[in-house]
Amino acid sequence: MHSPSPFSSKSRSPEPLSSKPPSPDYDFRAPDDWSDFTEVVGLAYGGYDHSPEHRATVAELLEPKRSLLACAAGRPCATLAGYSLDMTLPGTGPRPVFGIGYVAVSPAHRRRGLMRDMILRVLSDLHTTRAEPVAVLNATEPALYGRFGFGAASQAVSLTIPVEARALAEGPADDGPPLTLEVTSPAEAEAAIARVCRACLAERPGMLRREGAWLRQALADPPADRHGAGRLLCMLATDGAGVRGYALYRLTAGWTHSYPRYTVSVQELSACDPAAYAFLWRALLDVDLGGTVTADARPVDDPVLALLADPRSAAPTVRDQLYARAVDVDRALSGRGYATEAEVVLEVTDPLCPWNEGRWRLITGTTGADCVRTRANADLALTARELGAILLGGGSLVQLARAGRVAELRPGAVQAAAAAFRHDPAPYCPVVF
Numbered sequence: 349m350h351s352p353s354p355f356s357s358k359s360r361s362p363e364p365l366s367s368k369p370p371s372p373d374y375d376f377r378a379p380d381d382w383s384d385f386t387e388v389v390g391l392a393y394g395g396y397d398h399s400p401e402h403r404a405t406v407a408e409l410l411e412p413k414r415s416l417l418a419c420a421a422g423r424p425c426a427t428l429a430g431y432s433l434d435m436t437l438p439g440t441g442p443r444p445v446f447g448i449g450y451v452a453v454s455p456a457h458r459r460r461g462l463m464r465d466m467i468l469r470v471l472s473d474l475h476t477t478r479a480e481p482v483a484v485l486n487a488t489e490p491a492l493y494g495r496f497g498f499g500a501a502s503q504a505v506s507l508t509i510p511v512e513a514r515a516l517a518e519g520p521a522d523d524g525p526p527l528t529l530e531v532t533s534p535a536e537a538e539a540a541i542a543r544v545c546r547a548c549l550a551e552r553p554g555m556l557r558r559e560g561a562w563l564r565q566a567l568a569d570p571p572a573d574r575h576g577a578g579r580l581l582c583m584l585a586t587d588g589a590g591v592r593g594y595a596l597y598r599l600t601a602g603w604t605h606s607y608p609r610y611t612v613s614v615q616e617l618s619a620c621d622p623a624a625y626a627f628l629w630r631a632l633l634d635v636d637l638g639g640t641v642t643a644d645a646r647p648v649d650d651p652v653l654a655l656l657a658d659p660r661s662a663a664p665t666v667r668d669q670l671y672a673r674a675v676d677v678d679r680a681l682s683g684r685g686y687a688t689e690a691e692v693v694l695e696v697t698d699p700l701c702p703w704n705e706g707r708w709r710l711i712t713g714t715t716g717a718d719c720v721r722t723r724a725n726a727d728l729a730l731t732a733r734e735l736g737a738i739l740l741g742g743g744s745l746v747q748l749a750r751a752g753r754v755a756e757l758r759p760g761a762v763q764a765a766a767a768a769f770r771h772d773p774a775p776y777c778p779v780v781f
């Protein structure tokens with residue numbers, strides 16, 4: 349028996365928004381389990397050759413009743429995984445958001461509107477059931493999701509720090525308890541890592557509560573998925589009272605003119621205080637045999653960039669990271685905190701989710717906000733995509749206005765709203781789902 353899906357139906361969604369002709373009929377239902385997804389995901393991504401351990405964790409994370417499978421003649425042809433996430437929003441602790449992953453369409457069924465149909469079904473269902481007010485995803489291709497009202501809401505920076513540039517600037521002396529380094533396996537450190545993750549959850553918008561399989565996914569280290577790198581290791585920064593930070597990293601052997609030039613790849617680093625944070629970076633930059641320290645996805649304002657005596661040498665490269673969308677404008681905007689008090693009327697364009705269209709009066713405060721429909725003149729005009737970009741406090745309204753993507757209809761409105769929406773530190777999500 350297949351589980352009933354909130355998105356189930358035989359026909360297409362009621363309002364096809366694509367300019368393309370309607371696709372043939374597909375059956376939409378909830379998958380029974382991950383095995384319903386494997387063929388389509390494998391076809392869409394050019395293979396799905398992860399280890400059985402990785403597949404088992406991905407299967408455990410799948411929430412079939414919140415996910416969607418499209419079938420043609422009984423055979424799966426498109427997938428969408430939905431996740432119930434708890435994410436820190438600006439000015440709040442963690443709040444429920446809806447995560448979308450594994451959007452995949454079999455090559456034989458692509459460009460017939462299936463992705464559009466699945467996204468629309470999911471957003472309509474979240475709206476009618478008044479479930480999570482915000483949806484988030486990691487985009488494989490950045491150009492894909494703007495048309496569906498998702499904006500680039502956080503950024504990540506990749507770093508490549510050569511051995512010659514590993515000097516860190518000194519700060520004021522730390523008079524806290526002395527720190528000790530422990531190097532262990534991630535599995536042994538799981539409980540300590542979980543404690544640090546909990547302590548750092550509210551540090552930035554975009555941080556996710558990671559428990560159970562979400563954390564095990566980050567710590568898993570099947571040999572088949574190492575691709576030539578060494579095993580995953582864990583550094584812990586501890587004092588007499590407990591663990592204050594951890595780093596997950598790998599060594600990859602490398603030699604230049606018979607000199608060891610190993611690569612130290614930092615997968616994660618998180619610490620409860622600046623002293624533990626700097627301690628861990630110092631330890632990573634000082635690993636024996638280390639030639640280069642790399643980190644693929646760090647926060648765009650990672651303090652290490654302020655710690656390095658020569659930050660330019662780290663060749664920081666910024667990219668878009670998490671994409672966010674308001675499912676319901678009023679619930680999304682009143683569900684987060686703001687940096688300043690402001691009042692602004694937003695004129696929102698959102699053809700995919702017409703319930704969001706029109707004017708909204710937003711009155712912001714540092715602990716919350718009100719957002720209600722209004723007939724007043726608009727101060728700013730923007731589409732759902734721009735709203736998504738500023739939802740987590742990352743995207744710059746000033747930049748969007750200068751790019752012509754936000755229209756200022758009352759002088760000064762952009763600066764006032766930008767100051768309210770912006771969050772420091774910048775949003776960042778360490779999890780790919």
Ligand SMILES: CC(C)(COP(=O)(O)OP(=O)(O)OC[C@H]1O[C@@H](n2cnc3c(N)ncnc32)[C@H](O)[C@@H]1OP(=O)(O)O)[C@@H](O)C(=O)NCCC(=O)NCCS
Pocket residue numbers: 366367368392393450451452453454457458459460461462463464465486487488489491492495
């Ligand atoms: C990307 C993918 C999901 C698109 O599915 P699809 O059913 O063919 O998409 P649709 O027919 O619903 O197209 C919706 C719109 O997106 C556009 N689009 C689709 N794929 C695109 C791509 N790769 N690049 C740019 N635009 C794309 C379509 O032209 C269409 O535009 P329109 O709204 O202007 O008409 C599918 O090609 C796929 O599975 N690709 C490989 C896996 C992948 O990249 N998944 C994305 C995960 S984030």
